Structure formats: structure tokens, C-alpha cells
Amino acid sequence: MRDFGYQRAHDVPGAVALLGADPDARYLGGGTNLVDLMKTGVERPALLVDVRELPLDGIESTDDGGLRVGATVTNSDLAAHPEVRRRYPALAEAVLAGASGQLRNMATVGGNLLQRTRCGYFTDLSKPCNKRTPGSGCSAVEGEHHNHAILGATAHCVAIHPSDMGVALTAFDAVVTYETVDGPGQSPLAEFYLPVGETPHLETALPPGALITGVTLPPAPVAARSRYRKVRERASYAFAIGSIAGALDVRDGVVREVRVAFGAVASRPWRAREAERVLTGGPATAEAFAAAADAELAAAEPLADNAYKVTLTRNLVVALLTELTEEAAR
Amino acid sequence: MAPSTSSALTLNINGEKHTLTVDHRTTLLDALRERLDLTGTKKGCDQGQCGACTVLMDGRRAVSCLQLAVAAEGREITTIEGVADGDRLHPVQQAFLDLDGLQCGYCTPGQICSALGVIQEHAAGWPSAATTDVRPEAGVPELTAEEIRERMSGNLCRCGAYVSIVQAVAEAARAEEESA
Structure with a gap:
């Protein structure tokens, strides 16, 4: 590991100023991803600015009925919060589906959004990877890619974003807020992750040196009936090979409002807007759910060894929306 | 000027204060085992995947292999050595x-x-x-x-x-x- 300086920040302007002074500096939150990547040499910061003690650890209701979650709130505290569980249950379920109890106690909301892909080539310094070393090539396109992207990928990178939390946040139109030396800014999560294109190393719309200060969830009554479902290769403590966050408002068998987002299919949490469009105003039946999934997944471009994800994701849509429809009928 | 790459710090472990100087790269796990002779905490994968290095920080479980020692200053750390009440097992x-x-x-x-x-x-x-x-x-x-x-x-x-x-x-x- 490269040796590095360490500074503990006590206020947001101080943290932003410290980082802005050094292009090789990184913010340290829970460290569950960054420290791991520093051990393997993927990340080589010259300075860590520890932001864990910043006063960004609150979860508050907003005046319009949404929730504002501070960037240093731990995954555990987010998932345990009564208002998250009551108003956005799929978000609590998504967080609980990720990592282990120990890691959720350490990991923060801001860090979760900025965690890097778990593509094995990204973390293997002996292999080409455009995300790690721009222009070196993508090893996964022709290599081990059974858990890589089916949507939105390019020949330059087929890695997926590993977050569970981000999938639920995307379904609920969360907005990321941040601070820079030039003042605050915000970005809807739907626009936060950049398209892969030819620059997979450029991952987010955050300006250089920006510090995520929190995530705002707008009010979403539909989210009160929501769920997160995750498929993985063992029963617990593994990254998704497919996941879905869904919310449904169905009355008299008709879909009034629906939210759907997929995980483990793209470089970012994937909001299934086409599926939502097809479903809204139509019947809440398994056939309609399958047709909506097909409409969304028509754009899928699976690789040689991950076409199973198209079927898996389709099945998740049908299963989750059917479950939500049955819950509504009870 | 390049920032210092080590720090003097005090760690609060099992109710006792330990003062030491660490290279910033030192994890809490390595500080416990290699510097403070608290070898009850075990190193398994060293990547946060196996849980062998689990300790409690401010009462909450955490993996000490992904916790930098320098970032643990000010936290109350409990290791397996601090779990029993003298000779009486927890x-x-x-x-x-x-x-x-x-x-x-x-x-x-x-x-x-x-x-x-x-x-x-x-x-x-x-x-x-x-x-x-x-x-x-x-x-x-x-x-x-x-x-x-x-x-x-x-x-x-x-x-x-x-x-x-x-x-x-x-x-x-x-x-x-x-x-x-």
C-alpha cells in the first residue's frame, strides 16, 4: 500500500478545502471499500480526509413529507430507522440485503453510492481494465462475465454497479446533495451515474473534490407498498446477480402508479421507466407484468455467458409485482 | 510539503488507553495483534469477507481488518479479551x-x-x-x-x-x- 497522510475533518467546509488542495486525496467514510482497494493497490491516495465525524449523520423528515438522509448515516442506522421502514420499506430491505452486519455498521450512505464495481478484472492489477487504467482494454467482454451488464454497457466496459441501496434510492427518485469549494450542488440519482460510453473510468457527475452531504427522498406515497428482492449465488452475504426494487399502487385491478428499478444489470442502478410506462393505467396481472418486463429488456444486449440475467430479471418483475398486488388485495 | 504518513494516537481498548505511534497504513487488526499483543482477534481473509477479525466499536460489531487504526482513535473498542468478567465467562x-x-x-x-x-x-x-x-x-x-x-x-x-x-x-x- 502506498503510504498516505491522514486528516480528520470536523466540518464540511474544512473537509472540502482539505480535499480540494490535493488531487490525490480521497474522502474516507466507513472504509469498507476504499481500504480494501488500497490494500490491492487499485486506489493509491496520498491523503485520506476522514469524514466520519462530520455532522451529517441525521435522518430527518422534510417539510413536504420526504426524508433527508445524511451522508455519514451508516447502512445499519438507515435500515433500522422507523420512518425508512414505514415510508420506503424497499429501501430498508435493500440495505439489509447488502453485505454483512459488521460491514453495514461501518459503511455509510455516501460511500455506498461511490463504491466501485466488484468486477474481478477491475481489482486484478495484472489484467487490462478500462475503468482502472483508461485505454488498457476490457478483459471481461471476452472473459469471465457471468455477473456483468446486460443493459447500457459498451465494448469499453461491461461492469455492474454493486449497490443494493442505490437500486431502491433510484426507484424512489432520490437526489444526491453535495458540497464543493464553490458551494453546494445536487444531482438526481437518475443522472448521478454517467453513461459508460468510451469513458468507464468517469463514473459520476460529482465535480472534482465534491463531498456528498446527503440523499433526499421526495415524498412517495406509492413507496409505502414496496419491496426489494435479491438473487445471489448463496443465501446471504453476496453481491446480487439480479435484484429489483418495486413499488405498486393498484386499485380495482388497475395500476395507478408503479416504480421499478433493477440491480446488477448495468453500470448504474437501472430505473425501468419503459416498464413503468407500459404498466401505468393497465391491468395488474402477471401477463401485463411480463409484457412490461419484456418492453424494458428489449434493449438488453447480453454477453456470451450472462443471457440468463434477461430471464432472471423478467422473472423478478413478475414475482415482485405479483407479490405487491396480492398484498394490496389483503 | 508531503503530509506526515504516521501519527501518535491513543486507542481505547477494553477500557484501557493505549498510546502508540502508527504508520497510517496500519489496520486496527494489525495494531491489536502486532503492536498491543492482543492476539485474540484473528486475521482470516484481511479483506472484510470472513469476519474472523470482528470486534465491537462503540458497542457495534465491525471488521477490524478494514478499519484503519488511526481512524479508530476516540472510539471505544472491545475485543474478545474484554468480553469476560475476569474469570467469569460472558x-x-x-x-x-x-x-x-x-x-x-x-x-x-x-x-x-x-x-x-x-x-x-x-x-x-x-x-x-x-x-x-x-x-x-x-x-x-x-x-x-x-x-x-x-x-x-x-x-x-x-x-x-x-x-x-x-x-x-x-x-x-x-x-x-x-x-x-
Whole structure:
């Protein structure tokens, strides 16, 4: 590991100023991803600015009925919060589906959004990877890619974003807020992750040196009936090979409002807007759910060894929306 | 000027203050084992995947291999050495002994620290991925074997003593509830 300086920040302007002074500096939150990547040499910061003690650890209701979650709130505290569980249950379920109890106690909301892909080539310094070393090539396109992207990928990178939390946040139109030396800014999560294109190393719309200060969830009554479902290769403590966050408002068998987002299919949490469009105003039946999934997944471009994800994701849509429809009928 | 790459710091471990100078690259795990002779905390994968290095930080379980020592200053750290009350084993330790919740024992300090966290988290009403309904109105889920397996899934045991580990955690949680 490269040796590095360490500074503990006590206020947001101080943290932003410290980082802005050094292009090789990184913010340290829970460290569950960054420290791991520093051990393997993927990340080589010259300075860590520890932001864990910043006063960004609150979860508050907003005046319009949404929730504002501070960037240093731990995954555990987010998932345990009564208002998250009551108003956005799929978000609590998504967080609980990720990592282990120990890691959720350490990991923060801001860090979760900025965690890097778990593509094995990204973390293997002996292999080409455009995300790690721009222009070196993508090893996964022709290599081990059974858990890589089916949507939105390019020949330059087929890695997926590993977050569970981000999938639920995307379904609920969360907005990321941040601070820079030039003042605050915000970005809807739907626009936060950049398209892969030819620059997979450029991952987010955050300006250089920006510090995520929190995530705002707008009010979403539909989210009160929501769920997160995750498929993985063992029963617990593994990254998704497919996941879905869904919310449904169905009355008299008709879909009034629906939210759907997929995980483990793209470089970012994937909001299934086409599926939502097809479903809204139509019947809440398994056939309609399958047709909506097909409409969304028509754009899928699976690789040689991950076409199973198209079927898996389709099945998740049908299963989750059917479950939500049955819950509504009870 | 390049920033200093080491710091003098004080770590609060099992109620005792330890002052030492560490290279910033030092993890809490390595500081415990290599610098402070607290070798009860074990190094398994060193990547946050096996749970052998689990300790409690401010009462919450955490993996010490991904925790930089310098960032642990100011936190209250409890390691396996601080779990018993003198010669009297903690009920979680006693349950692991009574129910054979181990074979080789290497993962056991991490299992026990994790179990302490699980019992506290459950007592605080936290749901888990095994909880059918996470909404607060649904109440606190019963600490079933399925709940324990999910909540303990961050602790691997290569001997495969999981069946007894689940029984030991259930027994310890039951004993704790009775004494509360």
C-alpha cells in the first residue's frame, strides 16, 4: 500500500478545502471499500480526509413529507430507522440485503453510492481494465462475465454497479446533495451515474473534490407498498446477480402508479421507466407484468455467458409485482 | 510539503488507553495483534469477507481488518479479551462452550463478538434480510434460527460448526432475555 497522510475533518467546509488542495486525496467514510482497494493497490491516495465525524449523520423528515438522509448515516442506522421502514420499506430491505452486519455498521450512505464495481478484472492489477487504467482494454467482454451488464454497457466496459441501496434510492427518485469549494450542488440519482460510453473510468457527475452531504427522498406515497428482492449465488452475504426494487399502487385491478428499478444489470442502478410506462393505467396481472418486463429488456444486449440475467430479471418483475398486488388485495 | 504518513494516537481498548505511534497504513487488526499483543482477534481473509477479525466499536460489531487504526482513535473498542468478567465467562462465551459452537476455534473470537452485536441489534428492534415484514408496525421479529443464520452470515467457519453456532447464539440470546 502506498503510504498516505491522514486528516480528520470536523466540518464540511474544512473537509472540502482539505480535499480540494490535493488531487490525490480521497474522502474516507466507513472504509469498507476504499481500504480494501488500497490494500490491492487499485486506489493509491496520498491523503485520506476522514469524514466520519462530520455532522451529517441525521435522518430527518422534510417539510413536504420526504426524508433527508445524511451522508455519514451508516447502512445499519438507515435500515433500522422507523420512518425508512414505514415510508420506503424497499429501501430498508435493500440495505439489509447488502453485505454483512459488521460491514453495514461501518459503511455509510455516501460511500455506498461511490463504491466501485466488484468486477474481478477491475481489482486484478495484472489484467487490462478500462475503468482502472483508461485505454488498457476490457478483459471481461471476452472473459469471465457471468455477473456483468446486460443493459447500457459498451465494448469499453461491461461492469455492474454493486449497490443494493442505490437500486431502491433510484426507484424512489432520490437526489444526491453535495458540497464543493464553490458551494453546494445536487444531482438526481437518475443522472448521478454517467453513461459508460468510451469513458468507464468517469463514473459520476460529482465535480472534482465534491463531498456528498446527503440523499433526499421526495415524498412517495406509492413507496409505502414496496419491496426489494435479491438473487445471489448463496443465501446471504453476496453481491446480487439480479435484484429489483418495486413499488405498486393498484386499485380495482388497475395500476395507478408503479416504480421499478433493477440491480446488477448495468453500470448504474437501472430505473425501468419503459416498464413503468407500459404498466401505468393497465391491468395488474402477471401477463401485463411480463409484457412490461419484456418492453424494458428489449434493449438488453447480453454477453456470451450472462443471457440468463434477461430471464432472471423478467422473472423478478413478475414475482415482485405479483407479490405487491396480492398484498394490496389483503 | 508531503503530509506526515504516521501519527501518535491513543486507542481505547477494553477500557484501557493505549498510546502508540502508527504508520497510517496500519489496520486496527494489525495494531491489536502486532503492536498491543492482543492476539485474540484473528486475521482470516484481511479483506472484510470472513469476519474472523470482528470486534465491537462503540458497542457495534465491525471488521477490524478494514478499519484503519488511526481512524479508530476516540472510539471505544472491545475485543474478545474484554468480553469476560475476569474469570467469569460472558454468557455468549459460555453458550459456545456448552453447545460446542466451534471446532478448531480460529473463527470463534469473531463469532462471539459478532454474536454480541447480533443480540444487541435484535434487542434494539433491528430487522434483518430474513425479516418478512420490516415495517415498524410488524414488531420485532423473533430471533429464529433463520434470523440468526442471516444475522451471523458475515462470520465464516471453515470447520462448518454452523449448526452449533446457531444454537449457541439462540441460547445466549434466550439467557440474556431472561436475565434482563
